[in-house]
Amino acid sequence: MEIGVIGLGHMGIGIARNIAKAGHRLTVWNRDPAKTDALVAEGAVRAASPAEAAQGELVVTMLANDAAVEAVTFGEKGILQANSRAIHVSMSTIAPTLVTRLDTAHREAGMRFLSAPVFGRPDVAAAGALNIVAAGDADLIAACQPLFEAIGQRVFPVGDRPEQANIVKLSGNFMILAAVESFAEAMALGEKNGVAPATFVEVMTETLFGGRSHRVYGEILAEQRFRPAGFTAPLGLKDMNLVASLANDSRVPMPVLGVIRDHLLSAMAREGEDLDWSGLALAVRADAGL
Amino acid sequence: MEIGVIGLGHMGIGIARNIAKAGHRLTVWNRDPAKTDALVAEGAVRAASPAEAAQGELVVTMLANDAAVEAVTFGEKGILQANSRAIHVSMSTIAPTLVTRLDTAHREAGMRFLSAPVFGRPDVAAAGALNIVAAGDADLIAACQPLFEAIGQRVFPVGDRPEQANIVKLSGNFMILAAVESFAEAMALGEKNGVAPATFVEVMTETLFGGRSHRVYGEILAEQRFRPAGFTAPLGLKDMNLVASLANDSRVPMPVLGVIRDHLLSAMAREGEDLDWSGLALAVRADAGL
Amino acid sequence: MEIGVIGLGHMGIGIARNIAKAGHRLTVWNRDPAKTDALVAEGAVRAASPAEAAQGELVVTMLANDAAVEAVTFGEKGILQANSRAIHVSMSTIAPTLVTRLDTAHREAGMRFLSAPVFGRPDVAAAGALNIVAAGDADLIAACQPLFEAIGQRVFPVGDRPEQANIVKLSGNFMILAAVESFAEAMALGEKNGVAPATFVEVMTETLFGGRSHRVYGEILAEQRFRPAGFTAPLGLKDMNLVASLANDSRVPMPVLGVIRDHLLSAMAREGEDLDWSGLALAVRADAGL
Amino acid sequence: MEIGVIGLGHMGIGIARNIAKAGHRLTVWNRDPAKTDALVAEGAVRAASPAEAAQGELVVTMLANDAAVEAVTFGEKGILQANSRAIHVSMSTIAPTLVTRLDTAHREAGMRFLSAPVFGRPDVAAAGALNIVAAGDADLIAACQPLFEAIGQRVFPVGDRPEQANIVKLSGNFMILAAVESFAEAMALGEKNGVAPATFVEVMTETLFGGRSHRVYGEILAEQRFRPAGFTAPLGLKDMNLVASLANDSRVPMPVLGVIRDHLLSAMAREGEDLDWSGLALAVRADAGL
Structure with a gap:
């Protein structure tokens, strides 16, 4: 062709x-x-x-x-x-x-x-x-x-x-960040109680969460490897804002989306805009005093 | 032995x-x-x-x-x-x-x-x-x-x-419900825009989220098969309250945990206590007018 | 002049x-x-x-x-x-x-x-x-x-x-809805435990919260008088979206704003768009099974 | 007698x-x-x-x-x-x-x-x-x-x-912290846009929010006077946990309560436990990079 x-x-x-x-x-x-x-x-x-x-x-x-x-x-x-x-x-x-x-x-x-x-x-x-x-x-x-x-x-x-493809794509990005957020919350809880982050990631990815997103981002989170960014926090925020705008127009409350956006904002406010989007975990860590 | x-x-x-x-x-x-x-x-x-x-x-x-x-x-x-x-x-x-x-x-x-x-x-x-x-x-x-x-x-x-094993186990249950919650939010958004729930689940589990939890609960969510319960909402809430108590003592904010608990409460308030714990999705749906 | x-x-x-x-x-x-x-x-x-x-x-x-x-x-x-x-x-x-x-x-x-x-x-x-x-x-x-x-x-x-005046004005509207939201949450808790809404409002407005917003909206909430709207939910949502956009650009996480927006969306999804903006309380009530 | x-x-x-x-x-x-x-x-x-x-x-x-x-x-x-x-x-x-x-x-x-x-x-x-x-x-x-x-x-x-009196009292404490939280969010937004905190407090307390709680805590927030504590953050958290426990048993979701508890935890994790309960505002500020 x-x-x-x-x-x-x-x-x-x-x-x-x-x-x-x-x-x-x-x-x-x-x-x-x-x-x-x-x-x-x-x-x-x-x-x-x-x-x-x-x-x-x-x-x-x-x-x-x-x-x-x-x-x-x-x-x-x-x-x-x-x-x-x-x-x-x-x-x-x-x-x-x-x-x-x-x-x-x-x-x-x-x-x-x-x-x-x-x-x-x-x-x-x-x-x-x-x-x-x-x-x-x-x-x-x-x-x-x-x-x-x-x-x-x-x-x-x-x-x-046609827009349905973009809704699915954006929702996928939302689900990635939701996975990062919940991973980060659980890892902060574990870390404060002496559970090594890499150990927690291994248990999760070898049992319940063996998919690609959890493997890729679990490793990044355990190593706190947020720079250089694979996909930057501002780009992640842009996508989450597109989801929020659609949710607004569709009258769909999405509270986890709200948490994600707030943590992206917080991570950027404290760490700068060159972070990887998974760097929202730094907001979770800072909030826990880590 | x-x-x-x-x-x-x-x-x-x-x-x-x-x-x-x-x-x-x-x-x-x-x-x-x-x-x-x-x-x-x-x-x-x-x-x-x-x-x-x-x-x-x-x-x-x-x-x-x-x-x-x-x-x-x-x-x-x-x-x-x-x-x-x-x-x-x-x-x-x-x-x-x-x-x-x-x-x-x-x-x-x-x-x-x-x-x-x-x-x-x-x-x-x-x-x-x-x-x-x-x-x-x-x-x-x-x-x-x-x-x-x-x-x-x-x-x-x-x-x-010894308690570290229980922290990991409870955190795993938290991560399961976090996955259910984010799945439910994205599926409500999709459904209101004409994306079939089963289609969304298929795309996610065949690409980013191929692990066991997403496969098991994705299917339950797409079929809205919340009864009979495999693990009831009150038991799920009990576990989430154990996580919350630990998070409280450890000074670890966990906002997604808060969302999950609120949705479990809401689902039980509206649907009764015989729901599967993944039935928290019904709170997400009701909030979206579905 | x-x-x-x-x-x-x-x-x-x-x-x-x-x-x-x-x-x-x-x-x-x-x-x-x-x-x-x-x-x-x-x-x-x-x-x-x-x-x-x-x-x-x-x-x-x-x-x-x-x-x-x-x-x-x-x-x-x-x-x-x-x-x-x-x-x-x-x-x-x-x-x-x-x-x-x-x-x-x-x-x-x-x-x-x-x-x-x-x-x-x-x-x-x-x-x-x-x-x-x-x-x-x-x-x-x-x-x-x-x-x-x-x-x-x-x-x-x-x-x-000049824009600072609008930031203050919009923030005031945010604070009104935050007051409505917290009032609604406390009143749902009281109502489920036999405390009459009007009684709760009276105690609050005669002691801690004697200002105009709490008096006006406390009465509306106690009477559930959400129609006809004094200021409609879609107009309230429009203002909250302006706040959210500013918060986004300013890198200021505002989690209570997120709660308010989700409840406005939920109330409109379930009740229609002719509600008063304080009708977000209906989302709080529905979530509690009231 | x-x-x-x-x-x-x-x-x-x-x-x-x-x-x-x-x-x-x-x-x-x-x-x-x-x-x-x-x-x-x-x-x-x-x-x-x-x-x-x-x-x-x-x-x-x-x-x-x-x-x-x-x-x-x-x-x-x-x-x-x-x-x-x-x-x-x-x-x-x-x-x-x-x-x-x-x-x-x-x-x-x-x-x-x-x-x-x-x-x-x-x-x-x-x-x-x-x-x-x-x-x-x-x-x-x-x-x-x-x-x-x-x-x-x-x-x-x-x-x-008898317990109804305690429910009203605890709900009042919840409403105080909800007022502090929303004040803190709005003030962070204003401050990042050049609106002086004391100015914002004055406008609010002289117009919409003239009651005692807003006057007392507005002044504390504007001056960031969180030590010595009038009522400590751990005591505030204890009360919020009592509310959460009641909300849990009553099946009443209270998302603003969740925000408050997370911010109390975060403030204590970062600042120590001798803070005034209104010091949860420090979590809001830190999250905004202030």
Whole structure:
């Protein structure tokens, strides 16, 4: 297929490379064009604008935040001006309300839109092993299978309204931080009573909580390895605020979300903004006098 | 070895049977002696009192609450009156403060005490596959290996002060309910936005949260299968109150624990006390107008 | 003085009338001009646009929300196009970030801006007894004394940055709902133990909490008089979200704010959106099974 | 009347003196008899035991905690062994469950019991201006009028079950700390945005929150005057734990209570146990990086 990729950050670069590796024709665009050099050297075509990157069958966006997605879509020479039949596959973690707006705008422009955010860090993207959460028309999900096979290990269709994929993705991030928070509370209790953090983590991950999140963050918590950040606290807070905004509009009280946000704020207020998002544990520790 | 088992409820019966199956000489005692009949028919000896059940090398207690453990230990013809060298292996989920008191009392009586609560439901106990959290003198843990091999799949030594095992066990129960709470909040958000609960659970358990607790409780939550209770809400609340009491004495704020307790109270206030402890999700749902 | 008033809702009408009664020359503008009829009949001048209402020495805005203030200020024939030296006295409860933006815009337009939100319901506005929280240049506060004397009982200068007045005003609303929340929790506890709500309110207001908020809301809570709303739950939620946004930007955890917001959401989810903001007590009651 | 007073701490001394001043015959007992010297010098009779202090028509107990009240009531030569018809007027802030137990025990012993805890600090007790919350048989409340007139400014009958008075008293203490907590959150928000704490307190107490609690604690918070303690954080925590225990048994979720307890724990963990109970504000400040 002819596939464009817009956004070549830590995640986008891995995605783009796996698309090329699978034999698709790859076109790339990035705000800072220097980041496209390596891929062009490997055979990709450099597009002059987002619209130009959207001339093929699919155009993937993988960007940092709502504003960046808005810019490449609605902006000058943006995707909506492609005058093509490309399916825009949005993989960024953005607000569900923006996704709804994007979907409508694409329909009005005669284009098609699919939301497909992913679970997985940059190393997983590089390995082509992302988990993809997709929402939108079933036809579009089917049409994107070649893309998904190139970059991911599994696709989870979660609904026919594109914003539902983002709700699932954001909820997953909420559940990660809820796991971090409860781990941190229990570990503070244990530590004050002489139970070694690493011991507690081992018991939990070898019995009740053997999944990936608990293994990854249990180790980080036991070692208090919050810098350098894998995913920063301000980015985590941004996602939690998106969840809170949705919860507000949906009239869903989420008290654990409130605890998480307060601890992120507290950790940033005391430790600075370069912390890993799991550094909210430092607020838990400080509150316990540790 | 000669091993006594005191307490033949859902958990104790499986433990006792696996002890016998492993070739140890089994003596049993239960407040209601009728519950010993089956095991006696299978070859076990019926003790006339807790003290008599403690004449061998080990005596296991597996009882419902603090009061029951106090009764068989400190009461008339209780374990402390055994005048033996038996190691008392306490497997019940009881207050850390009681465990400390038991340890001291056994030392004063010239006996030995080990705390070894377990993770695993009755079916796991029956299968001899419990996970055992042990704390106390390393010598005692070593001496109990034949017992642990008979009933469990793995032993986790977590410290040399017996109450530490109970802190880890209670913290594990806290983490289970924290997982239920965060799952319930996210699922309410999803459900109000058209994401099917079972779909959300599948995405989570197949990606970030593949451990046992999330699989077991994710399914219960998706099906809203809160009755009959596997472990009742009042028992869950009792455990959470033990955690809260310890957190209070240790000066450790645990806000997620507060959320859990409030939701358990609310669920019981509205739904009655026969709910499964994971039924705290019903409070989350009701608060969202679901 | 020549004073314009923009916004003749429940609050603005009382303010305008007291300005006229004090002998100032009154000009009025309202989006729906029908609402100006009564005042014009009483002698006020009807302005054709916000800009025209800003030709005197002062122009007061008292509007429902951020969007309305933005419209009359930045819009076509808005205040910023008045080409006058009027001081814009903003009395609406709006976002501190908007206030900062308004202040800057006025300076750039060669105009002057003062923020002066008020405490007091429509009856208090009609009586000319508002409490005014003012922030901005001391010169401007001084220049507005004739206005403040006409409409209020007291002026509280709280800082020289206009947004500070709005922070104090919003914090006051937060404190009102915090008082409602704690009252509701204590009353639910009492009621379940046979203490009559009205009795509890009487003890509190006659001893520890004799201030106006506790008297007003204690009575509402004891009588469960949540409809018709004096100030609706959605408006209360809007204010709490403004506080939350500021707290987020300022890195200030506010856990009681989280409780309040969750209970507002829950009350609206279950009872509809026509509740008084103090109807968050219904969430507290429902959670207790009352 | 002949009135005994048991417990001559900061509160009891003032109460006893006002009883004598009103012309009643005063008998006193204190665990440390040295504390009775001053009153005996002023004309009071020193009792040799609690039972002896209960030979008159009324015997007042004003003690620090449950254990002290249990000792003077159930202990050797305790009140229940007075073999008199004295009404035991319990003024201490103790657990509602203990009050119920005391009531039953007095009935069984042919004695009478009334619960009458008070609002007011030692200076108020010395001035004879306490507010008295009374619960029990109306006859007993009537019989105690001469006592109440001697020591208080007003009596609030709140129910016919003695423990109801303690529920109201404890709820009042909860409401005080809820006011402190919300004040502290708002003041942290203001302070980070340049609003002076004393200014915020003034606006609140002169407008919405003019009652005694807000005036007293607003000043303490603005000055951060948390030492020496008027009422220590551990005593405050003890009272909040009594509320939590009652809420637990009554199935009443109280999330603001959870916030308060966590902040008391956090403040003590970081600052030590000699803080005033309003020092929970230091946890709020630390969490905001102040």
